[in-house]
Amino acid sequence: MTAVTTDPRQTSARGTAVVGGSDPRIDVHAKATGQTMYADDIHLPRMLVGRLLRSPYRHAKILRVDVTQAAALPGVHGILTGRDLPIRYGIMPVAQDEHALALHKVRYHGEPVAAVAAINEEVAEQALRLIEVEYEELAPVSSIEDAMKPGLPLIDGEGLGRQVNRRATLEFGDVAGGFERADRSYEDLFFFEGNTHLPMEEHAAVAQWEPEPRGRVTIWSSTQVPHYLHRALARVLELPPGRIRVVAAPVGGGFGGKSDPFSHEVCAARLAMITGRPVKFTLTREEVFYAHRGRHPVLMRVRTGFKEDGTLTAMTFRNMLDGGAFGSYGPASTFYTGALQAVTYDVPAYKFEAVRVLTNKPPCGPKRGHGTPQPRFALECHLDKVATDLGIDPIDLRLRNLIEPFSRTINYMRVTTCGLRECIELVETASGWRGKHGKLPYGRGVGFAVSGYMCGAGLPINRSDSSQSEVQIKVDRGGGVTVYSMATDIGQGSDNMLVTFVAEVLGLRPRDIALIASDTDLTPIDLGSYSSRVTFMAGNAAVQAAQRMRDKIFAAVSADLGVPSEELVARDGRIFDGDDPSVGMDWRAAVQTASVREPPLVTAGSYKAPKLAGPYVGSGVGPSPAYSYTAAIVELECDPETGVVDVDRVWIGHDLGKAVNRVAAEGQIVGSVYMALGEALFEEQVFRRGYLKNPSILEYRSPTFLEMPEVETFLVETDDPEGPFGAKEAGQGALLPVIPAVANAIYDAVGVRVDETPISPDKVLEGLRQQEQGNEPRVGPKKMPDFDYGEPVKVDPPGGRWVAP
Amino acid sequence: MRKELVELKINGEAYELAIVPTHTLLEVLREDAVLTGTKHGCEQGECGLCTVLVDGSPQFSCLMLAVEAQGSAIRTVEGLARGGELHPLQQAFAEKGASQCGYCSPGMLVSAQALLERNPAPTRSEIREALAGNLCRCTGYLAILDAVELAAARLRSAA
Numbered sequence: 029m030t031a032v033t034t035d036p037r038q039t040s041a042r043g044t045a046v047v048g049g050s051d052p053r054i055d056v057h058a059k060a061t062g063q064t065m066y067a068d069d070i071h072l073p074r075m076l077v078g079r080l081l082r083s084p085y086r087h088a089k090i091l092r093v094d095v096t097q098a099a100a101l102p103g104v105h106g107i108l109t110g111r112d113l114p115i116r117y118g119i120m121p122v123a124q125d126e127h128a129l130a131l132h133k134v135r136y137h138g139e140p141v142a143a144v145a146a147i148n149e150e151v152a153e154q155a156l157r158l159i160e161v162e163y164e165e166l167a168p169v170s171s172i173e174d175a176m177k178p179g180l181p182l183i184d185g186e187g188l189g190r191q192v193n194r195r196a197t198l199e200f201g202d203v204a205g206g207f208e209r210a211d212r213s214y215e216d217l218f219f220f221e222g223n224t225h226l227p228m229e230e231h232a233a234v235a236q237w238e239p240e241p242r243g244r245v246t247i248w249s250s251t252q253v254p255h256y257l258h259r260a261l262a263r264v265l266e267l268p269p270g271r272i273r274v275v276a277a278p279v280g281g282g283f284g285g286k287s288d289p290f291s292h293e294v295c296a297a298r299l300a301m302i303t304g305r306p307v308k309f310t311l312t313r314e315e316v317f318y319a320h321r322g323r324h325p326v327l328m329r330v331r332t333g334f335k336e337d338g339t340l341t342a343m344t345f346r347n348m349l350d351g352g353a354f355g356s357y358g359p360a361s362t363f364y365t366g367a368l369q370a371v372t373y374d375v376p377a378y379k380f381e382a383v384r385v386l387t388n389k390p391p392c393g394p395k396r397g398h399g400t401p402q403p404r405f406a407l408e409c410h411l412d413k414v415a416t417d418l419g420i421d422p423i424d425l426r427l428r429n430l431i432e433p434f435s436r437t438i439n440y441m442r443v444t445t446c447g448l449r450e451c452i453e454l455v456e457t458a459s460g461w462r463g464k465h466g467k468l469p470y471g472r473g474v475g476f477a478v479s480g481y482m483c484g485a486g487l488p489i490n491r492s493d494s495s496q497s498e499v500q501i502k503v504d505r506g507g508g509v510t511v512y513s514m515a516t517d518i519g520q521g522s523d524n525m526l527v528t529f530v531a532e533v534l535g536l537r538p539r540d541i542a543l544i545a546s547d548t549d550l551t552p553i554d555l556g557s558y559s560s561r562v563t564f565m566a567g568n569a570a571v572q573a574a575q576r577m578r579d580k581i582f583a584a585v586s587a588d589l590g591v592p593s594e595e596l597v598a599r600d601g602r603i604f605d606g607d608d609p610s611v612g613m614d615w616r617a618a619v620q621t622a623s624v625r626e627p628p629l630v631t632a633g634s635y636k637a638p639k640l641a642g643p644y645v646g647s648g649v650g651p652s653p654a655y656s657y658t659a660a661i662v663e664l665e666c667d668p669e670t671g672v673v674d675v676d677r678v679w680i681g682h683d684l685g686k687a688v689n690r691v692a693a694e695g696q697i698v699g700s701v702y703m704a705l706g707e708a709l710f711e712e713q714v715f716r717r718g719y720l721k722n723p724s725i726l727e728y729r730s731p732t733f734l735e736m737p738e739v740e741t742f743l744v745e746t747d748d749p750e751g752p753f754g755a756k757e758a759g760q761g762a763l764l765p766v767i768p769a770v771a772n773a774i775y776d777a778v779g780v781r782v783d784e785t786p787i788s789p790d791k792v793l794e795g796l797r798q799q800e801q802g803n804e805p806r807v808g809p810k811k812m813p814d815f816d817y818g819e820p821v822k823v824d825p826p827g828g829r830w831v832a833p
Numbered sequence: 834m835r836k837e838l839v840e841l842k843i844n845g846e847a848y849e850l851a852i853v854p855t856h857t858l859l860e861v862l863r864e865d866a867v868l869t870g871t872k873h874g875c876e877q878g879e880c881g882l883c884t885v886l887v888d889g890s891p892q893f894s895c896l897m898l899a900v901e902a903q904g905s906a907i908r909t910v911e912g913l914a915r916g917g918e919l920h921p922l923q924q925a926f927a928e929k930g931a932s933q934c935g936y937c938s939p940g941m942l943v944s945a946q947a948l949l950e951r952n953p954a955p956t957r958s959e960i961r962e963a964l965a966g967n968l969c970r971c972t973g974y975l976a977i978l979d980a981v982e983l984a985a986a987r988l989r990s991a992a
Contacts, residue, residue, distance in 0.1 A: 053927075053932075055932075059935025060919070060926045060932055060938055060942060061911070061913070061914055062868075062870020062911050063870070068872075226970055227936075228882060228968065229874070230873075230874065280872070281934040281970050281971060313880075518934065519935065521933070691976075695930040695972060695973075696933075698972065698973040701973055703973075725874070725879035730968065732965045733961040733962075733974045733977075734962070736961075736974045736975065739975060
């Protein structure tokens, strides 16, 4: 892996001491010795085992549930059915449509219907078999096409009808005029298949009840969002939030799949309350596939207008999302499929229509990139075709239309730093693109794509003017520093990020800083690990808290030494005069004097994004205090005999603002490349008549060591003015361009367009067959179901460019 | 089901345990011996998370009954470090960023250990081959390859 730094200040005298370094993350030694306690590793005295009974039907009314026999089984301590938890919940205020256990009907095969707590797994399983449930099957809705039929029973409601869950129709600027100005217009259809997170850790939760009069529930869970779980539990259990403690255990892989409140979490808490004993639920691998909340299948139509010279004049997107059985993050996902197209290109006129439908399948939600990889796949493949038609190199076509740094998009996204041009130049040069594209022997090809992604959703899920992240710091008399934050490490390295920032400001080493993370009793608010928000938001809060602590220490040291505070420096475990480093004291002595002069040695910082939303409904999705940018080139071999694609190498440049830790940042980027390659080539949920056909790791094929190519990573540092030490994000954005780059490389290799994911060998072969027969060498959707998206809400474009303060 | 008394040799230590004879080695390691370092990810032999070494060879502990492991030397991630000193593989995993969420690390580490014991100088493609049964969703595998190469080099120069 190669790293390129464009920020010259890194090595300057005013550069950072630990930010931008490559020290091992603070959490890795415990992980490499088996010491880290994940939720499933927790074992409490008298703990019961919880199990869920799941629906064998895709769509059915529940006529009767009888638990008499199960309850009589020795060793069974508690049973719950839908009636015991009748309050609906959901991650978004506008989508409170879930029950912890199905109440009147089941909406998908695998939906939880009852829960048991027993002395061990065997008894719990036996009890599940003794629960009698009588169902009346309803006609299932298995696809977007089904959902558009007027004659099937409504999944969310009574009677028959189309399964419309959400819709959006927005128009920015003069779209018709844009197409009139175009020399050429283009239209393509794409389909992005649903796929899932497949975290290595199966979801787990342990709950404990402290009896009345305190009456408190504690839950340790593999959740990315302790705050939202806290809210959901308070609602469903009807307890004051102050009597619920949520602890996010170290998460064994999230990728968005542990961002909703789940049935097993609610049931663990309720069963602990009923039985008076701790209860643990750990999902089986098959159950993880039903809990899902992964990538929405999306059918897309993209239209663009271009001048002969490659200038974009207008763009429209029309998207249909298959949401599965519940709302989940769906309202946001719907808007995300249209929100970020314009953060990479200067789009002068833009129309976006979308509808999300419900189907009788495991609910979809956010997976790495949340709602944006699908349209990015469509857009970047589309542009590759446009470039071919216009006879312009695909890279030149992008460069001609690139967004400018510090500008506002047609749909009101405020762009600050943008290193996309540098990203493109780096991968173009390193890959030898100009000597390869269109020039490699048949069967070998290169493909290119770019993308942009958020650094935190600008608006919180529960709209409010409160801060989005708060961090506290406490310094003890011995000099020990403890940081308190609800930010949740899901493997992305947020723990290390927090202590690195604090160590930088206080002149210490990350390893010297203790951290208490993600505990609603002990730590101040952070909204959770989603939308790539943690480095930007919790990071800024941590920097502020640390600066306030440093101010206290400096004030005390200044008084002691007679050196003005402004001239003091904290570095290498000392506080000293910047002009004369021999005048100073070590950290511990500084803390001792500060504990006398500046008590208490406790500080806090907070972060709230600036107001970023545009003047239209739906503008809450997409705005972010900054955007990361990525460019990728993929080189691969495509065997025309078998259709098998073998990726040789990936070059990826990512503008992350500033690397907080270079090894960790590159790890996020390579991990994103890996996940993208899986989605591009293998990963898909396969349903047969609404039943998931591949709910196991073997059948849900993901890349192994053998398929993963070497990756050349370039870190582009643009030093964002609002990011902590200039940092943006590195966890999600780099996934986006890799998927279309694979598709474009396959076209370069064999001349076949596969306009849907995953690009499996059968699709490549089908494309080659079409080519041989003289037809359009393309595989992909041929039409979209009809749907009335309604009159668009017309939004006037923002007046003028935004200029950085 | 009645429990049976078994003696297992885990990380050089003798464990006398009363276990359910139908329980897998994975269940017994985690629940009876309370060695929770070894993880489970599927219990069907598909993910490699639960890999332990049985007489030096990597085995999916979810596919083996604990009673079958009697008389064998079992090694888990907890047995890698010597006292407070990390094994070169653990050190290299930390330095190269080979653990992100860390859930696959215990199985990955012992698989790599078995490889290096059998082949102290593996090529990159031999490492890929040897570890292909261990899945990881975070790292994209390359940092793990780097770490195993680094540890192998350090072990060779120390030998």
